[in-house]
Amino acid sequence: MHSDELAARVRDFLAAHDPAHDPASVRDFLRARFDAGLAWISFPVGLGGLGLPRSMQPEVDAAFAAAGAPDNNPLRIGIGLGMAAPTILAHGNDEQRRRWLRPLWTGEEVWCQLFSEPGAGSDLAALGTRAVPETGPDGRPGWRVNGQKVWTSLAHEAQWAILVTRTDPDVPKHRGMTYFACDMTAPGVEVRPLRQITGEAEFNEVFLTDVWIPDEHRLGEVGDGWRVAQTTLMNERVAIGGGALPREGSVIWIPDEHRLGEVGDGWRVAQTTLMNERVAIGGGALPREGSVIGVVARAWRERPELREPGLHDQLMRLWVAAEAGRIAANRIREQLAAGQPGAEGSAVKYAYARLNQEVSGFELELLGADGLRYDDWTMRRPPIVDFQRRTPGYRYLRAKGNSIEGGTSEILRNIIAERVLGLPAEPRTDKDVAWKDLPR
Amino acid sequence: MEGSAPVTTLLYSEVEEDLRAAVRQAVTRAADPSSSSDLWRTLSVEIGCAGLAVPEDRGGAGASWREVAVVAEELGRGVAALAPAGSSSSSTASSSTAPVPFLGTTLATAALLAIEPTDVLAKVASGGLVAVLAVPLATPPGAPVPGSVARDGERLTGRVSGVADAGAADVLLLPTSDGLYAVEAAHAELLPVTALDQTRPLFDIVLDGSPATPLAAADTVAVAWRAALTAGAVILASEQLGVATWCLESTVDYVKHRYQFARPVGSFQAVKHRLAELWVEVTQARAVARYAAGCLADADPGNELAAGHELAVAASLAQAHCGPVAVRAAEEAVQLHGGIGFTWEHPTHWYLKRAKSSSIALGTTTQHRAALAVLVDLPPA
Numbered sequence: 001m002h003s004d005e006l007a008a009r010v011r012d013f014l015a016a017h018d019p020a021h022d023p024a025s026v027r028d029f030l031r032a033r034f035d036a037g038l039a040w041i042s043f044p045v046g047l048g049g050l051g052l053p054r055s056m057q058p059e060v061d062a063a064f065a066a067a068g069a070p071d072n073n074p075l076r077i078g079i080g081l082g083m084a085a086p087t088i089l090a091h092g093n094d095e096q097r098r099r100w101l102r103p104l105w106t107g108e109e110v111w112c113q114l115f116s117e118p119g120a121g122s123d124l125a126a127l128g129t130r131a132v133p134e135t136g137p138d139g140r141p142g143w144r145v146n147g148q149k150v151w152t153s154l155a156h157e158a159q160w161a162i163l164v165t166r167t168d169p170d171v172p173k174h175r176g177m178t179y180f181a182c183d184m185t186a187p188g189v190e191v192r193p194l195r196q197i198t199g200e201a202e203f204n205e206v207f208l209t210d211v212w213i214p215d216e217h218r219l220g221e222v223g224d225g226w227r228v229a230q231t232t233l234m235n236e237r238v239a240i241g242g243g244a245l246p247r248e249g250s251v252i253w254i255p256d257e258h259r260l261g262e263v264g265d266g267w268r269v270a271q272t273t274l275m276n277e278r279v280a281i282g283g284g285a286l287p288r289e290g291s292v293i294g295v296v297a298r299a300w301r302e303r304p305e306l307r308e309p310g311l312h313d314q315l316m317r318l319w320v321a322a323e324a325g326r327i328a329a330n331r332i333r334e335q336l337a338a339g340q341p342g343a344e345g346s347a348v349k350y351a352y353a354r355l356n357q358e359v360s361g362f363e364l365e366l367l368g369a370d371g372l373r374y375d376d377w378t379m380r381r382p383p384i385v386d387f388q389r390r391t392p393g394y395r396y397l398r399a400k401g402n403s404i405e406g407g408t409s410e411i412l413r414n415i416i417a418e419r420v421l422g423l424p425a426e427p428r429t430d431k432d433v434a435w436k437d438l439p440r
Numbered sequence: 441m442e443g444s445a446p447v448t449t450l451l452y453s454e455v456e457e458d459l460r461a462a463v464r465q466a467v468t469r470a471a472d473p474s475s476s477s478d479l480w481r482t483l484s485v486e487i488g489c490a491g492l493a494v495p496e497d498r499g500g501a502g503a504s505w506r507e508v509a510v511v512a513e514e515l516g517r518g519v520a521a522l523a524p525a526g527s528s529s530s531s532t533a534s535s536s537t538a539p540v541p542f543l544g545t546t547l548a549t550a551a552l553l554a555i556e557p558t559d560v561l562a563k564v565a566s567g568g569l570v571a572v573l574a575v576p577l578a579t580p581p582g583a584p585v586p587g588s589v590a591r592d593g594e595r596l597t598g599r600v601s602g603v604a605d606a607g608a609a610d611v612l613l614l615p616t617s618d619g620l621y622a623v624e625a626a627h628a629e630l631l632p633v634t635a636l637d638q639t640r641p642l643f644d645i646v647l648d649g650s651p652a653t654p655l656a657a658a659d660t661v662a663v664a665w666r667a668a669l670t671a672g673a674v675i676l677a678s679e680q681l682g683v684a685t686w687c688l689e690s691t692v693d694y695v696k697h698r699y700q701f702a703r704p705v706g707s708f709q710a711v712k713h714r715l716a717e718l719w720v721e722v723t724q725a726r727a728v729a730r731y732a733a734g735c736l737a738d739a740d741p742g743n744e745l746a747a748g749h750e751l752a753v754a755a756s757l758a759q760a761h762c763g764p765v766a767v768r769a770a771e772e773a774v775q776l777h778g779g780i781g782f783t784w785e786h787p788t789h790w791y792l793k794r795a796k797s798s799s800i801a802l803g804t805t806t807q808h809r810a811a812l813a814v815l816v817d818l819p820p821a
Contacts, residue, residue, distance in 0.1 A: 320809065328726075
């Protein structure tokens with residue numbers, strides 16, 4: 001299908017459907033858009049798409065936005081769009097795809113991700129949430145699940161979760177996992193806000209106590225959970241670039257085939273990066289001083305009384321680092337546009353984390369007495385991390401997470417060293433040991 | 441503030457990659473101790489590197505500063521090939537290989553492009569004549585035209601210290617407060633300096649009533665001077681990128697093959713993480729160096745205003761970033777090579793010396809940060 005044909009289809013749809021904004025109309029409008037195949041056009045016909053190249057998605061989203069049509073609030077359903085949907089499409093059966101994809105896309109059902117555990121962070125494959133076969137009260141085959149998950153964005157709003165469990169502890173860790181969709185309203189699912197060093201609670205802990213999951217909610221084969229989880233994690237980047245965030249363009253720091261370590265929270269880091277720093281690849285370029293360095297530079301210009309001789313060269317060092325990072329991101333965008341995927345993207349996230357931490361630390365010192373004050377956001381649940389519109393103290397504290405979330409800076413450096421530079425891996429002691437015998 | 445960035449690509453074109461391959465081949469051949477090739481002759485005359493930035497109607501190849509920057513990268517990568525002859529073993533540097541006056545030529549070309557046309561430029565562009573601008577290598581950005589040479593009629597007297605590549609010059613270009621002058625090298629006394637970086641020979645130039653030909657009047661000399669310093673800073677950044685690239689690549693290769701504790705040392709995280717970090721910095725250096733080269737290529741050489749603010753920002757940014765990255769890369773290369781990296785016989789020391797000297801050349805890192813501060817309105821305390 002050509003662009004003009006697609007444009008005509010969008011025009012016809014908009015002519016036939018009223019893009020009103022009251023909740024009921026929005027729901028009906030989005031359902032109709034899905035049914036017309038104009039949701040995610042790269043998905044198959046009948047599942048919200050037209051089987052078209054992903055590269056045509058931006059034109060569709062732009063046409064809907066230009067018509068003032070309501071969107072599906074992609075930031076709220078990002079995990080569903082970016083991670084659950086591609087996994088359901090790749091590993092789900094027809095019934096599962098029909099059941100889950102439409103309300104996922106329209107935003108009627110929010111999804112979250114139950115991957116990380118207190119004992120399985122960078123080493124996700126060590127996870128220990130157990131699923132044991134158990135027939136349900138109505139005689140259906142199913143699983144009884146016990147365990148604890150952590151760093152779960154949106155769990156308090158989610159109807160569904162993608163969940164990886166341990167089903168066979170007697171084989172090495174990468175085997176013996178099974179992947180499910182978990183009903184977050186099921187008995188035994190308890191969501192508790194997780195308070196972080198900023199005082200607020202972006203994330204949750206999720207406790208699973210004798211949660212029964214019907215076998216028909218299993219995605220992929222028993223014991224094949226790691227492979228299914230790879231789909232989820234690999235698709236973070238594709239989805240992020242695939243028009244899930246039509247207004248802001250897209251961000252990818254993983255243009256190679258490698259995800260950022262064994263942590264499944266890259267999506268929200270992408271959002272954070274995107275919304276606050278717009279280290280955008282495929283989207284609009286970040287303007288000079290468009291990141292947190294701009295906030296600091298403004299303070300320096302507007303408040304001469306803060307200037308100290310010893311701080312000036314430090315400020316300029318950070319300014320140079322920010323500008324070098326910005327131009328490097330521009331170059332990556334050019335490489336991607338020219339069809340030269342490189343691994344440089346993984347450098348962006350690493351450099352971003354370090355810079356954000358250095359700049360936010362510098363800002364507090366520059367502000368002196370004002371740097372002692374903080375805005376109390378005790379237990380608030382921010383829908384999105386916003387660096388620029390919060391106080392310097394918040395920036396300083398929140399930036400500490402940048403080198404941990406979405407692949408720690410240590411894991412990132414391993415990935416760069418091993419997959420980009422080709423350095424030999426550390427000797428592994430856990431490959432051929434049954435999960436239950438691993439030291440922990 | 442918004443950067444008024446020119447529309448410029450940060451990638452390499454196919455033509456540039458071909459040029460890179462040709463230069464790399466020439467450098468590799470020159471590095472072979474059994475060869476007697478004159479690298480600068482190959483580069484300037486056969487490959488045409490000396491005329492890349494010069495328009496065809498002024499006798500050049502009509503390419504751009506982007507291509508010159510690619511040549512600079514490769515020469516930075518191949519610094520060991522520029523080491524004094526006989527120094528690859530334990531001997532001290534005494535005899536020299538044929539010099540490669542790339543930086544001196546770059547500065548001279550930029551200055552000549554900024555003044556009224558002269559036939560000196562065409563000769564330089566063809567590789568038939570080596571002209572070197574008499575600028576102390578450590579001159580910071582924004583420095584005024586030096587007043588150390590005085591004119592008496594059409595004769596010059598004075599001294600310019602620490603000039604790169606002057607020993608290879610046929611003609612010296614002397615900026616004075618009265619204008620820009622050409623002095624035949626034979627009419628100047630050139631005192632070789634024992635340089636920290638022996639791959640880029642330095643000379644003190646002494647003039648004692650030396651006959652001089654005026655090339656530009658007093659009102660244009662400052663423009664030519666600034667154009668040369670800016671172009672030099674930009675091209676030097678690409679050279680620093682080349683130095684850093686060699687250091688990273690050779691170190692990565694070394695730690696893959698060096699075994700200790702029955703493992704390649706490159707399998708230890710303590711080593712890996714340092715190299716990963718260096719790779720990130722080199723990646724940024726490439727983007728920044730390409731951006732500066734693009735700004736320089738897109739600037740109008742005769743029109744300082746058009747060349748403008750963004751070029752000045754890009755040049756100082758490139759120096760402030762690429763200078764330290766090259767130094768760090770070379771220092772990491774020495775450390776991660778272990779004992780062999782501390783020997784004279786291993787080539788890494790040439791890169792360390794080049795990197796450290798280059799980070800001072802045409803302005804130290806701190807001086808460029810200070811220059812940037814003025815340019816982007818972040819005044820000192």
